[in-house]
Amino acid sequence: MTANSESRKILMTIALPYANGPIHMGHLVEAIQADIWARFQKMQGHEVHFFCADDTHGTPIMINAREKKTTPEKLIAEVWKDHTETYKGYQIGFTHYSSTNSKANQEMCELFYDSMKKKNALSRKSIEQLYCDFDKMFLPDRFVKGTCPKCGALDQYGDTCDVCSATYSPSDMKNAGCSLCGSKPIKKHSEHVFFELEPHREFLKEFLESSTSTEVKKKMLEWFDGELRPWDITRDGPYFGFPIPGEKDKFFYVWVDAPMGYISSSKEYFDSIGKNYLSYWKDKSTEIYHFIGKDITYFHTLFWPALLKTADFQTPKAVFVHGRLMINGEKMSKSKGNFVAASTYLKHLQADYLRYYYATKLNDSLDDFDLSFDDFMNRVNSELVGKITNLASRGAQMLGKKNNNQMTTLDSKGLQLVKKAQNAGSEIKKNFENREFSKVMGEIRSLAEEANRYFDELAPWKTVETDPSSTFQVLTSTLNLFRILAIYLKPVMPEYSEKVEKLFNEKSYTWNDSLKILENHNLNEFTALITRIEKEKIELIMKETLTLNEIIQKEKSASSTAAPVAAAKDTSVIEIDDFLKIDLRVAEILKAEAIPEAEKLLRLQVSLGPLGERQIIAGIKSAYDPASLVGRKVIVVANLKPRKMKFGMSEGMVLAAGAGAPDLFVLSPDPGAKAGDPVK
Secondary structure, eight states: OOSSSSOOEEEEEEOOOBTTSOOBHHHHHHHHHHHHHHHHHHHTTOEEEEEEEEBOOSHHHHHHHHHTTSOHHHHHHHHHHHHHHHHHHTTOOOSEEEESSSHHHHHHHHHHHHHHHHTTOEEEEEEEEEEETTTTEEOOGGGEEEEOTTTOOSSEESSBOTTTOOBOOGGGSEEEEETTTOOOOEEEEEEEEEEOOGGGHHHHHHHHHHHSOHHHHHHHGGGGSSOOOOEEOEEESSOSSOBOTTOSSEEEOHHHHHHHHHHHHHHHHHHHTTOOTHHHHSOTTEEEEEEEEGGGHHIIIIIHHHHHHHTTOOOOSEEEEEOOEEETTEEOOTTTTOOOBHHHHHTTSOHHHHHHHHHHHOOSSOOOEEEOHHHHHHHIIIIIIIIIIHHHHHHHHHHHHHHTTBOOOOOHHHHHHHHHHHHTHHHHHHHHHTTOHHHHHHHHHHHHHHHHHHHHHHOHHHHTTTOHHHHHHHHHHHHHHHHHHHHHHTTTOHHHHHHHHHHTTOOSOOGGGGGOOOOSOBOOOOOOSOOOOOHHHHHHHHHHHHHHHHHHHHHHHHHSOOOSSOOOOOOOOOOHHHHHTOOEEEEEEEEEEEOTTOSSOEEEEEEOGGGOEEEEEESOTTTOOHHHHTTOEEEEETTSOOEEETTEEEOOEEOEEEEETTEEEEOOOOTTOOTTOBOO
8 A cells, every 4th residue: 555646756866975984974964864755755655766876086086095005996995885884774775876986977977978069068268277286286176275265264175165155266265275285386277178057047047946945046046146157077187087088188077977976876776677767867757856965055956957958867856955964063073073983873872863863853944953962862862762662662561461462452542642643644744755854753752742641641550450451452552652653753763663563563664554553463572672872872982983083183194295385374463472382493404314105205313402303204305305404404393292104203393485396495594503592
C-alpha cells in the first residue's frame, strides 16, 4: 500500500564533499537532511534515487598529494573509502556514490562542452591573474589570502569574505599573499574560455522564481543589477582535472566537473541496471532536487541551471538551501579545537542520536544552527529516551511480565489518543514534505507528552494486580501510541525503527501503517531500544577532537614547505609594547646544509653568542647556496616558540626581504655587530 495514489519519480543529490579531508559534522547537516527527506518519500511509495560523489579535482588535491608524497589518484581513492564508510555509519542511504575522477564524468564534461560550442555559448579573453613565481603556478582563489577589499577583514580567501560575504577577484584584495609560500604574487596574463551567462538572464530569473525560496531568490537577484558576468570555466596547468579537448595546457575548472558528478553518478547506476539516464535527466516527469549549503548557492542557482539548459538537460525542480553548523556557539575551526570529524563521534555514540537532534533543528530557512553538546545530550535524554522510548519500555516490559507479551484491546481514552495521533499524520506529512523537520519533531514530542500523561494518570503499575483487564488495555493503548510515533520517526531514525518493527513483530513500515491499530497482537521480548547519553561520552568526543586537531595542525606545519618570506600581513599600527615582545638578535651562521627532501628548506646552525647555539630551518634554499652563508651574520627572531617540523626542530626565524626566490635577501647587520647583540 502506498500513501499516494500517484507515484512520483524523484532524483535528488547533495553537494559533493571535497576529497581533501574527512567528513565532519557540518557535512552531516546536509546528508542527514536529504536522507530524512528521501526516506520519507520512499515511505510514501515513490521512486527515489539519491546520488552523490566525491569532488576530487583542483589544485588543493594536487598540492595535498604532493605534500603526502603520493599521487592524487591514490589520495582520492583513500578519501573515497573513508567518506563512504562514514556516510554508511550515519545510515545515509545513497542509491550510488561515485567520484568525479571517473570516465563517465569526463565524458559528461566533454558532452556539455561540445553543447556550449555548438550553441556559441563560449567566448575567450586574456585575463590578468595572480601568479606565484616561487611556486611557478597561477593561484586559484583559495590559494590567495589577504585582507577583504570591502570590509577589511584579515586572513580571507581570494574569492569571498567569511565576515561580510562579499565576493571579489583575488587581484582586488589588499595585502594578498600566496597561501603556499607566503610570497607576494605577481600579475600575469593567460587566455581563458568563458561561458556566457547574460543570454540566460530571463531564464535564470524564471528559474529563481520557481525553484528557490524567497530568501534565496532575493539574495541571488542582486547579481542581476548589472550584466551577468561571463564565467571562467578553464584553469591553467599544473592542475589535477580533465584536460579540455582542443586546448593546450587548459583544464576544466573544478566547478564545471563537480556538478557534472550528479549526472555521471546517476548514469553509472542506471547503466548498471539497464536503464537510460536520459529518461530521468530529460524527462519532465522527473523531479530533480539539489540539497546544498548557502555558501555554494551562486553556483547552483546561476551557473548550473544555465549549463543544463545549454545541454538540453532538465533543470532542478528545486534547490534546497540550508544554513551552516556552529559547534557550541562557534564556527568550526581546527584552531579552536571544535572541528569534529564525523568518524570521531561514531566511536562513542550511535548515529540515531545525532539524526534525532539534527531533525529537531532543521527547517526550510537559511539560518545557521548550533550543535551545543549540552543541549544535544539533554534533549536526547529528555525527549527521545525519557518521553518517546519510555512509552515502549514501560508498556512492553509490564505486558511481557504480566500477560506473556500479549496485547489486548484499547480502552476508550486510549482509542481517542490513538485517533488523535493518527490524525496528526497529515500535518506531520506536510511538514516532512516541506523539510520543516523541527515542526515534525515538535508534534511528535507533544503527542509523546500526552501519551505519558495518560499512562501516569491511569497508573497501570498500581492496578495490574487488582484490575489486570483494564491495565492491559492501558498498556495496549500506550504501545499503539508509541508505535505510531515510531512510524513517524522512521525517516529520522532508521535503525531505531528496525528495532521497533522487531518488537511489534512487523516488517518494514510504510507511512500508511500508522493508520493500523494493533489489538490482540503478540509482541517479541522487549530489549532496550536506545539508552541515555552519558556525559563521559561527550567529554571523550571533545577530548579526541581537540587532540586530533592539534595533530592535524602539527602535521600541517611539519609537512608545509616553509615560506621564504612572511605571509602578507595587515599593515595597521601596533603598540610599542607589541613590538618590544619580539627579541631580534644578531646571529652568526656556523653551518648551512640543504635538506634533500625539501625543495625550499635549509638547515642552519647559528650562534647567538652568550645565548648559545640554535638550529633554524629556513625557507631560503632557492635563493642561496648553503656554502655562501657560512660565517655570515644575519638577524633572527630569538624568542620564537620552537616548532617541531618534519625535518627537525626549528628554534627561531631568519629575517629576509623580497617578493620570493630569486628576489629574496636575508637581512644582515653592519660590520662590528657581534653574535648575540640585541637589535634595538
